[in-house]
Amino acid sequence: MKGLSSVFVLVITIFSAYGASIPTIVPTLKLHDGRDIPALALGTWLGNNTKPGASEVEQAVSWAIAAGYRHIDTAFAYRIEDQVGRAVAKKISEGVKREELFITTKLWNSEHAREAVVPALRQSLSNLGLEYVDLYLIHWPVGQFLNQTYDYTDYLDTWHGMVEAKTLGLAKSIGVSNFNQQQIDRILEHGLEKPTVLQVEINLNLQQPDLLAYCARQDIRVMGYTPFGSLFYSKAQPGAPPPRVDDPALVEIAKRHNKTVPQIALRYLVELGVIPIPKSLTKSRIEQNHLVFDFQLTEQEKATLKAFDRNYRTIPQLKWLDHPYYPFEKN
Numbered sequence: 001m002k003g004l005s006s007v008f009v010l011v012i013t014i015f016s017a018y019g020a021s022i023p024t025i026v027p028t029l030k031l032h033d034g035r036d037i038p039a040l041a042l043g044t045w046l047g048n049n050t051k052p053g054a055s056e057v058e059q060a061v062s063w064a065i066a067a068g069y070r071h072i073d074t075a076f077a078y079r080i081e082d083q084v085g086r087a088v089a090k091k092i093s094e095g096v097k098r099e100e101l102f103i104t105t106k107l108w109n110s111e112h113a114r115e116a117v118v119p120a121l122r123q124s125l126s127n128l129g130l131e132y133v134d135l136y137l138i139h140w141p142v143g144q145f146l147n148q149t150y151d152y153t154d155y156l157d158t159w160h161g162m163v164e165a166k167t168l169g170l171a172k173s174i175g176v177s178n179f180n181q182q183q184i185d186r187i188l189e190h191g192l193e194k195p196t197v198l199q200v201e202i203n204l205n206l207q208q209p210d211l212l213a214y215c216a217r218q219d220i221r222v223m224g225y226t227p228f229g230s231l232f233y234s235k236a237q238p239g240a241p242p243p244r245v246d247d248p249a250l251v252e253i254a255k256r257h258n259k260t261v262p263q264i265a266l267r268y269l270v271e272l273g274v275i276p277i278p279k280s281l282t283k284s285r286i287e288q289n290h291l292v293f294d295f296q297l298t299e300q301e302k303a304t305l306k307a308f309d310r311n312y313r314t315i316p317q318l319k320w321l322d323h324p325y326y327p328f329e330k331n
């Protein structure tokens with residue numbers, strides 16, 4: 001015991017000497033393929049029309065790993081895989097092990113042909129400077145060539161390509177994003193390997209209880225994107241339903257737990273069994289968003305938060321509405 005505590009004091013001393021605090025490592029969940037997935041990820045999408053700068057995402061990923069994030073969510077389409085890769089390489093050179101990190105990336109819509117999947121993943125791996133990703137997702141069920149014409153390739157063919165990528169060891173686990181329940185069922189009905197993960201929009205305005213129950217029955221983990229929904233005035237679209245960050249009911253819950261309102265929104269997703277993917281480029285926000293595993297919401301608080309569900313989608317991608325594999329409700 002005595003030896004242990006002096007090691008502990010030494011570690012604290014070293015950390016303080018560098019002006020860094022001790023990281024709070026995010027806990028993990030099991031995937032049905034037996035692998036562990038960290039229960040919260042850093043998002044890295046800069047938004048629709050934002051042209052990536054030289055290093056803002058690299059900086060954010062470095063701060064996140066230093067704070068204790070172990071899971072980074074990225075995609076070929078975000079055009080910043082190179083920045084994620086540079087931050088990961090730097091942290092590995094500083095002593096973080098590759099096996100401790102969980103890197104997720106996604107196949108873009110232009111590469112849905114079965115034989116296009118492995119080359120697309122190799123391109124992402126080259127951008128990331130990695131030998132493998134932990135999780136590879138089909139970004140959307142909707143195919144579209146770079147010249148904007150639709151690609152009607154069956155996503156079952158695309159899924160065959162994903163299985164090949166896994167067999168080659170280029171992706172340790174495979175999954176889908178923005179698929180609906182019928183589309184996942186179709187993969188299963190054809191006797192193909194079951195996706196480990198479904199990544200979809202989940203937030204206070206779009207809680208998707210039926211889809212979550214389906215995934216729980218199938219033992220498919222859900223990663224929740226746009227976890228803050230319309231919480232921030234700067235991001236909420238005109239007419240988006242409440243709550244905003246200053247909503248009195250949320251402020252009261254946050255005060256009771258000595259947490260911020262964004263942390264309450266993330267904790268609620270954790271309690272729904274969802275892996276939230278908060279994105280931030282701001283150091284102080286990155287450092288608070290993952291501190292949501294040291295408290296619990298009461299049943300009453302969860303009921304208050306459940307009542308904000310409006311089935312309101314922040315990212316409907318209406319431009320793909322007339323594609324046969326458009327996944328969302330058409331109204």
Ligand SMILES: NC(=O)c1ccc[n+]([C@@H]2O[C@H](COP(=O)([O-])OP(=O)(O)OC[C@H]3O[C@@H](n4cnc5c(N)ncnc54)[C@H](OP(=O)(O)O)[C@@H]3O)[C@@H](O)[C@H]2O)c1
Pocket residue numbers: 042043044045046073074139177178199200224225226227228229232235262263277278279280281282285286288289315
């Ligand atoms: N699979 C898909 O199709 C898909 C679609 C959308 C998103 N995603 C993934 O999910 C991630 C998250 O979604 P998102 O980027 O749409 O939205 P989000 O994470 O819900 O919101 C990001 C916004 O919230 C701000 N923010 C973060 N933490 C905050 C805090 N504690 N206090 C105040 N403001 C805070 C950020 O500002 P700053 O950055 O300025 O700090 C940013 O403007 C994406 O980055 C991406 O990785 C996947």
Ligand SMILES: *[C@@H]1O[C@H](CO)[C@@H](O)[C@H](O)[C@H]1NC(C)=O
Pocket residue numbers: 047048049237319
């Ligand atoms: C992305 O673009 C769509 C229109 O194509 C728009 O409705 C939406 O608000 C944009 N989202 C962001 C986060 O900029």
Ligand SMILES: *[C@@H]1O[C@H](CO)[C@@H](O)[C@H](O)[C@H]1NC(C)=O
Pocket residue numbers: 145146147148149
């Ligand atoms: C768009 O690209 C696809 C795939 O390369 C090609 O088959 C198709 O003919 C192109 N369509 C147009 C209108 O250029």
Ligand SMILES: *[C@@H]1O[C@H](CO)[C@@H](O)[C@H](O)[C@H]1NC(C)=O
Pocket residue numbers: 258
């Ligand atoms: C409340 O949270 C802040 C920020 O995490 C922390 O510094 C402070 O010690 C906490 N206060 C109490 C009473 O727990």
